[in-house]
Amino acid sequence: MKHYVLIICSALMAASCQTTGSSTSANSASVPAVQVEAFAPPTAGTKYILSIDERGSKKTETWTVLDDSTPHNGVPTLRTSDGANIMVINRNTGNWMMSLDDSGKPLISASPDLGQYAWPLHVGKRWTAQTSYTDHSRGRSWDNITTYYRVAGYEDVTVPAGTFKAFRIDHTPGQSNATTGTIWFAPALGIVVKRRYERTVDHYRGYTQIDTELAEYHPG
Structure with missing residues (x-):
């Protein structure tokens, strides 16, 4: 199983972005300067x-968005492949649901999704996600895994593919969780x-740290 399949969860995150000015009036609520309203899936053929x-x-992986939205548990999906594994994402929200091998057999999954x-x-938004997780290849499963998410910033991030404006989203562990990390999601590119x-x-798999950066991006 490729390492990135275990952690990507949501590498394909396209969305529509709406920008508003911040309010300084004492009589009105503060308005976010940048707000991504909804998930909009990238087109088939994006690599x-x-x-x-x-x-x-170190290694590299090449992923391609498939022309396949076969529902999973009644939910339309977005599917991407690196030639050996297929990632299944909730097409409505962009949340990762499961990863399959090239024959379609489940490797790992989250129910209802990773959230x-x-x-x-x-910036400033916080939420809590609860999910059940199964490692099918190892015969292990956990219920009520809790993860805390926070949008910590909107900033320039430089990777081999270039410099992009991105939301920085931190996640920290809650109940039955032993992972932590940060993603940088670039709305203009539609990807982490x-x-x-x-x-x-x-x-259960022991300690590790994995750093992933976008090296190239080719829209479909």
Whole structure:
């Protein structure tokens, strides 16, 4: 199983972006300067190359958005493939649902999904996601996994593919969770351009740290 399949969860995050001015009036609520209103899936044929570094062990992966929206549990999906694995994402929200091998057999899955996005997105937003997780290949499963998410910023991020404006979203562990990390989602590109993922020593697969950056992006 490729490492990125375990952590990408939502690498394909396209959305429509609405920008409003911040309010300074004491009599009105503050309005987010940048707000992503809703998930809008990238088109079939979009390709992107990821540069992945797991504690000094480096590799690249090339992913392609498939022309396949076959529902999963009644939910329309967005599917991407690296030639060996298929990622299945909730087409309505962009949240990761499961990863399959090239024959369609489940490798890992989350129910109902990972919940790593809650629309609309803006700096300062927080939410809690609860999910069940199954590692089918290892015969392991957990219920009521809790993850806390926070949109910590909207900033320039530089990766091999270029410099992009991106939301920085941090996640920290709650109940039955042993992972932490940060993603940088670039609305103009419709993809996560950078990610840091860490498993703690309490994780069933042991400690690791994986850094992923966008090396190339080719829209469909």
